[in-house]
Each structure stands twice: as C-alpha cells, then as structure tokens.
Amino acid sequence: MMKKIAILGSGQVGQVLADGFLKHGYEVMRASREPSKLEGWKATAGAKALIGTFAEAAKWADDVVLAVKGGAAIEAVKLANPANLAGKTVMDTTNPIADAAPVNGVLRFFTDLNESLMERLQKVAPNAHFVKVFSCVGNAFMVNPQLPGGPPTMFICGNDPGAKADVRVVLDQFGWDTADMGAAEAARAIEPLCMLWCIPGLSGKGWTHAFKLLRLP
Numbered sequence: 001m002m003k004k005i006a007i008l009g010s011g012q013v014g015q016v017l018a019d020g021f022l023k024h025g026y027e028v029m030r031a032s033r034e035p036s037k038l039e040g041w042k043a044t045a046g047a048k049a050l051i052g053t054f055a056e057a058a059k060w061a062d063d064v065v066l067a068v069k070g071g072a073a074i075e076a077v078k079l080a081n082p083a084n085l086a087g088k089t090v091m092d093t094t095n096p097i098a099d100a101a102p103v104n105g106v107l108r109f110f111t112d113l114n115e116s117l118m119e120r121l122q123k124v125a126p127n128a129h130f131v132k133v134f135s136c137v138g139n140a141f142m143v144n145p146q147l148p149g150g151p152p153t154m155f156i157c158g159n160d161p162g163a164k165a166d167v168r169v170v171l172d173q174f175g176w177d178t179a180d181m182g183a184a185e186a187a188r189a190i191e192p193l194c195m196l197w198c199i200p201g202l203s204g205k206g207w208t209h210a211f212k213l214l215r216l217p
C-alpha cells in the first residue's frame, strides 16, 4: 500500500511536490493555516488529494514534507505538533532566507555557517526524523527533471538512516541522483546551495539549471 504524505505548505513547492506524489500514486494531504485556500487544488487533483490543517495532515500522514517559508518553519512545526511528527520522516525543503534584499544576486540568510535551519527544527521536534531534501533546486525541476547530462544530484542529510532510505526511494521515483552528505549538521552546507542556485536567476541569467556531483565509480 502506498504511503500517505502530508505536505505542509500552500506555496509553489507544496503544490509541485503534492502533484508529484500524486503522480507517483501516493495519497496526499496538503496543509495550510487556512485549508480553504487549497479547495481549488483539491477540486482538480483527484480522489487521493485531501486538505487540512498542519496538525491534521501531520497526524494523518506516514511521511511529511515541510514546505513553508523558512522564517515560519519553526512556527509551522509547532502548529503541526511535534507529537504528530514523532517517528516520521520529515522531508525538509526549507531554506533560511532572510527578509532583507539580496546583494548582487546573493540571498541573505538568517542563520550562519555554523548552524542550519534544519538543526533548529530537529530541536523543536526531537523525535521527528528530518531529512534535508529538495532545498537546492527550483520547484520547476523537483519532479522528474529533464536536463541534458542525465539526472541531477539532490544533496540530502539527516540523523536517521531509515528516514534517509525513505527519501532515497522518493528521489529515485522523482528522477534524481542522491548524494547523502551525512548527519543533520551537513544542512549547514546544503542550505547555502540555495544561495548558489539562485545567483544566476537573481542576476538575470535564468533559472533552468540544477547541480550534478561527478564522482569516480
């Protein structure tokens, strides 16, 4: 039986990943503080598409996707209720982007290089199994990206090996090469890849790229 996936986030990332999980046969509940804003999506997304609050979706799900504004991620995890996330894989797409404007195309973060947003989230919900994923590419390429040179690389990290195995299954389905960078602290390096990924776009050179890690076999 296919897993039930909660998508916490009514933005573009939530929509693309919700549609991606539905396409691959999962049941999906999208969540917002105001679920009614997702009625239009539910009406067209089919019988396996549900909507709810952050807490309803987190409780219902087997695995969870966190796709909210970085500055609101801690609040969203609290609204979801850490008890509802205990023992579950939480795919963390968030980036700690500050409200201040970018400088020469370089985003500003509200974290520094010696901590990450995911580590903060892991402290708020210590029994949830956070895995950083989908944070270093634009939403248009998250599901089965078609780029010259084959599947791009998604960098992941997290403390729970089983959760990372769950995420690897999803990334295989979604057409990605997976590079496991280790424990939660590696999010200090993965989250800033979002800055790098956005520089061409914010500098007027387009958003149609993704990272690929080249390695000897």
Ligand SMILES: NC(=O)c1ccc[n+]([C@@H]2O[C@H](COP(=O)([O-])OP(=O)(O)OC[C@H]3O[C@@H](n4cnc5c(N)ncnc54)[C@H](OP(=O)(O)O)[C@@H]3O)[C@@H](O)[C@H]2O)c1
Binding pocket: 008, 009, 010, 011, 012, 013, 014, 031, 032, 033, 034, 066, 067, 068, 069, 070, 072, 075, 076, 093, 094, 095, 096, 097, 134, 135, 136, 137, 138, 139, 140
């Ligand atoms: N956009 C991309 O292509 C992309 C790519 C990679 C990673 N990301 C990361 O993915 C995340 C989602 O990005 P996005 O562009 O889809 O959406 P977004 O505009 O960054 O976030 C929208 C979501 O944030 C929630 N939110 C905002 N303020 C809140 C608060 N005070 N408390 C609780 N929730 C709050 C909203 O909840 P309501 O539904 O209740 O309004 C909504 O669900 C971000 O962290 C972003 O950095 C984005």
